[in-house]
Amino acid sequence: MKRFDVRPPVLTAQIAEDMTEIWSEWRRQKLPLYLFLGLCFNLVLAPAVFAATGGEMSRSQTYWLSALGLVTIALAIYLFFVMFVPEKF
Numbered sequence: 228m229k230r231f232d233v234r235p236p237v238l239t240a241q242i243a244e245d246m247t248e249i250w251s252e253w254r255r256q257k258l259p260l261y262l263f264l265g266l267c268f269n270l271v272l273a274p275a276v277f278a279a280t281g282g283e284m285s286r287s288q289t290y291w292l293s294a295l296g297l298v299t300i301a302l303a304i305y306l307f308f309v310m311f312v313p314e315k316f
Contacts, residue, residue: 265301269294 269290276296277289284292 265297269297272297 272293273286273290276293277284277286280289
């Protein structure tokens with residue numbers, strides 16, 4: 228019986244090179260990290276908003292309300308930074 232290999236052999240040097248490229252791209256692009264941290268903070272903040280409303284709002288509304296609050300705060304910090312350090316932009 229003939230055996231067929233459906234996957235080409237993967238070289239460890241190629242894997243190491245790919246991992247190095249992924250690591251260098253992660254160090255340059257911070258937006259995915261910031262989005263992940265914002266979503267994690269939203270998971271912490273949304274139950275507090277839900278408890279503060281006393282059950283008048285649904286759970287999904289409180290998640291969106293806390294996300295809106297986080298976006299508002301992030302935009303305010305960004306604009307404050309742009310006003311005082313305009314030469315970076």
